[in-house]
Amino acid sequence: MKEYKVVAPKLGFRKRFQQFEEFLNQHSREGWVVNTIAQGWTSVVFERDKNR
Numbered sequence: 001m002k003e004y005k006v007v008a009p010k011l012g013f014r015k016r017f018q019q020f021e022e023f024l025n026q027h028s029r030e031g032w033v034v035n036t037i038a039q040g041w042t043s044v045v046f047e048r049d050k051n052r
Helices: 016-029
Strands: 002-007 033-037 044-049
Touching: 016 033, 016 044
Parallel strands: none
Antiparallel strands: 002 044, 033 044
16 A cells, blocks of 8 residues: 655755755655656655555
8 A cells, every 4th residue: 555745845946956855865765756846846745555
């Protein structure tokens, strides 16, 4: 079974790409995989196995 998490990243204006990369890497370390990135990076949907 999968579980999902929807997050609206707060990136600011400076170093936006670097902050977005760090945001994705942090969730990846927690076992999350990107499912969908909304246009303009307004929200990101992550998924992972619930029974991991």
